[in-house]
Amino acid sequence: MTPPPTRQELTLRGLVLGALITIVFTASNVYLGLRIGLTFASSIPAAVISMAVLRMLGGGSILENNMVQSQASAAGTLSCVFATFPGLVMAGYWQNFPFWQTAGLSLAGGILGVLFTIPLRRALVTESSLPYPEGVAAAEILRAGAEKGHSHGLRALIGGGVIATLFSFASAGLRLLADTLTLTATAGAAVFQFSGGLSLALVGAGYLVGIAGGLAMLLGCILAWGMGVPWLTAHLPNPEHLAPAAFAHDVWLHKVRFIGAGAIAVASLWTLVELMPPVLRGLRAMLTGRGQTLVPDTERDMSGRSMGLLLLLSAAMLAGLFAYFLAPVAVGFWPVVAAAVLFCIVFGFIMAAACGYMAGIVGSSSSPISGIIIIGAVLSALMILALEALGLTPTSMMAEGQKLATAFTILVLSAITATVAISNDNLQDLKTGQLVGASPWKQEVALIVGCVVGAAVIPPVLNLLYQAYGFAGTMPRPGMDPTHALSAPQPALIAMIANGIFTHSLDWSMLSIGMALGAVLVGVDQLLRRRHMALPPLGVAVGLYLPASVSITLAVGAILGWGLKHHIKTRRAQNHQTEPAANAAIGTMLASGFIVGESLTGVALAVLSGALGQDDALSIAHYVPANLPPVLGAAAFVAVCWWFARKTLQAETQGR
Numbered sequence: 020m021t022p023p024p025t026r027q028e029l030t031l032r033g034l035v036l037g038a039l040i041t042i043v044f045t046a047s048n049v050y051l052g053l054r055i056g057l058t059f060a061s062s063i064p065a066a067v068i069s070m071a072v073l074r075m076l077g078g079g080s081i082l083e084n085n086m087v088q089s090q091a092s093a094a095g096t097l098s099c100v101f102a103t104f105p106g107l108v109m110a111g112y113w114q115n116f117p118f119w120q121t122a123g124l125s126l127a128g129g130i131l132g133v134l135f136t137i138p139l140r141r142a143l144v145t146e147s148s149l150p151y152p153e154g155v156a157a158a159e160i161l162r163a164g165a166e167k168g169h170s171h172g173l174r175a176l177i178g179g180g181v182i183a184t185l186f187s188f189a190s191a192g193l194r195l196l197a198d199t200l201t202l203t204a205t206a207g208a209a210v211f212q213f214s215g216g217l218s219l220a221l222v223g224a225g226y227l228v229g230i231a232g233g234l235a236m237l238l239g240c241i242l243a244w245g246m247g248v249p250w251l252t253a254h255l256p257n258p259e260h261l262a263p264a265a266f267a268h269d270v271w272l273h274k275v276r277f278i279g280a281g282a283i284a285v286a287s288l289w290t291l292v293e294l295m296p297p298v299l300r301g302l303r304a305m306l307t308g309r310g311q312t313l314v315p316d317t318e319r320d321m322s323g324r325s326m327g328l329l330l331l332l333s334a335a336m337l338a339g340l341f342a343y344f345l346a347p348v349a350v351g352f353w354p355v356v357a358a359a360v361l362f363c364i365v366f367g368f369i370m371a372a373a374c375g376y377m378a379g380i381v382g383s384s385s386s387p388i389s390g391i392i393i394i395g396a397v398l399s400a401l402m403i404l405a406l407e408a409l410g411l412t413p414t415s416m417m418a419e420g421q422k423l424a425t426a427f428t429i430l431v432l433s434a435i436t437a438t439v440a441i442s443n444d445n446l447q448d449l450k451t452g453q454l455v456g457a458s459p460w461k462q463e464v465a466l467i468v469g470c471v472v473g474a475a476v477i478p479p480v481l482n483l484l485y486q487a488y489g490f491a492g493t494m495p496r497p498g499m500d501p502t503h504a505l506s507a508p509q510p511a512l513i514a515m516i517a518n519g520i521f522t523h524s525l526d527w528s529m530l531s532i533g534m535a536l537g538a539v540l541v542g543v544d545q546l547l548r549r550r551h552m553a554l555p556p557l558g559v560a561v562g563l564y565l566p567a568s569v570s571i572t573l574a575v576g577a578i579l580g581w582g583l584k585h586h587i588k589t590r591r592a593q594n595h596q597t598e599p600a601a602n603a604a605i606g607t608m609l610a611s612g613f614i615v616g617e618s619l620t621g622v623a624l625a626v627l628s629g630a631l632g633q634d635d636a637l638s639i640a641h642y643v644p645a646n647l648p649p650v651l652g653a654a655a656f657v658a659v660c661w662w663f664a665r666k667t668l669q670a671e672t673q674g675r
Contacts, residue, residue, distance in 0.1 A: 037090030047618030048098035093469030099440035102509035129470030132441025154450030179612020196652035216568035223613030225576020233577020239562020240570035279564025281533020286556035349413035371442030421521030605670035
């Protein structure tokens with residue numbers, strides 16, 4: 020592809036703008052991840068914001084915009100460490116998030132993630148037919164902005180953000196609107212419970228995930244709450260005499276969710292088996308590659324010397340941080356540190372290739388990072404147990420209920436999480452760069468800069484959210500309202516799995532059932548593929564272990580998006596229109612605005628709660644009838660969904 024005439028790419032103002040966008044999206048993703056266990060892909064909104072700002076500053080090119088969105092999306096993705104670090108607080112080992120340890124592990128893991136994408140770029144991007152949906156969408160937005168200069172996308176992003184901000188402020192701030200509707204019913208001893216979250220961020224996320232992922236998660240929710248919970252509540256004792264709703268939630272939390280974890284593990288392993296051929300081809304291409312002296316700028320990667328130095332730097336950072344963590348409480352820990360660093364590099368590369376390949380098929384948002392983290396938790400813990408069997412672990416590591424071993428497992432897993440998350444996103448960004456004619460090595464530099472900024476933002480945001488809301492089961496101060504704590508589903512699950520392995524208290528029966536279910540789901544998916552259909556096993560497994568309020572609302576967003584796209588496609592066919600409308604991406608921008616608006620409102624309310632020392636400072640719930648918030652919340656939610664559909668259809672009509 021012929022590059023654009025101008026090669027203005029990696030600029031100082033672009034790096035500064037990327038850093039500012041990074042702060043916003045990283046904070047948003049950390050909050051959203053701790054609240055619902057999901058994050059949003061930030062490439063598209065970052066590209067739109069970059070185009071608008073650089074246009075105002077003058078002289079912005081498509082390549083400069085691409086560098087900004089690459090940097091911002093990398094940092095936003097690095098926030099996936101929300102899935103592990105809070106586990107150290109939940110395990111009782113940390114009381115807060117120390118800056119240098121949290122930022123250092125995030126940065127070292129992130130740099131490894133960038134490095135691992137470089138040898139895979141040619142095999143999985145340049146010479147691959149993988150669709151990379153988010154990477155292609157970001158490239159199309161960059162091209163549209165460069166060619167036509169339209170601001171429809173930015174207006175849609177801002178409009179969706181404002182609506183979501185007002186809605187979220189009324190629900191999470193004023194408590195005037197309910198944020199969840201729950202229906203509980205009993206049939207004998209069995210308890211049935213379904214919850215719908217009144218969250219615009221979830222609607223937006225469902226729209227972006229798509230119908231296949233949304234329906235798969237809905238099926239997982241039905242298996243969990245329509246079959247698993249009723250059966251278990253009918254057969255398990257209730258010694259604490261909990262109310263039906265509380266008993267159902269307790270059974271899901273401590274039983275059914277582990278079925279989901281087992282299913283995720285098996286589905287992820289099957290994904291790795293399917294990915295082995297392209298992974299081996301990528302390694303072969305890296306080992307047989309020649310010098311890049313005569314390679315054109317649009318094909319040149321970072322030099323081998325730079326990659327080697329960064330790899331050594333990352334390994335040294337990991338070794339130093341692991342040693343710093345163990346030094347105050349253990350002696351003779353260097354074998355453990357060496358094994359942990361090697362594990363991060365080898366396992367990290369294999370998982371990075373797997374997640375990167377999956378992101379090329381279904382997009383970054385639907386890539387199986389959750390399942391990879393669970394596999395990593397089990398393997399990390401087994402690595403420590405193997406070292407103990409060889410007599411290479413400090414005595415104190417396995418003492419006091421294996422608290423230190425659990426904490427160290429989570430620490431190692433945090434670096435791996437950063438690695439696989441960055442690799443997962445970076446291949447999308449490199450695909451965008453390929454389509455717009457960017458220089459890969461410059462883009463790789465921007466990605467590393469994004470990791471630096473994101474790593475610096477993550478620790479203060481984690482501390483802020485913890486002090487303001489607390490995590491489920493762990494509160495920083497007495498007297499805080501536990502009903503408003505951040506659920507932090509992944510950290511709780513990881514801490515539970517790691518501790519359960521070391522104390523031999525892990526409920527392997529539920530995990531075993533989940534693994535068997537995962538195998539069945541893989542088999543069903545393989546049969547459906549023969550009929551040109553699919554049932555994503557990971558989507559079903561994630562629906563099992565996420566709260567029903569998340570899965571159901573995500574499915575609503577996915578079904579809404581499918582209906583709108585089907586209607587638009589039918590209308591185009593009737594009008595004999597073959598090319599997409601210019602404003603066809605407005606739905607994507609509105610959905611992204613919902614996610615950003617609600618997430619940033621959550622962060623702002625966290626700042627206020629932390630400053631005032633209470634999390635309901637703005638609540639007016641005491642002044643309204645108890646049955647009013649659910650009614651108002653449902654009405655407002657339906658109204659906004661109708662507005663979303665109307666705006667999307669109007670934009671498609673006006674674009675013709």
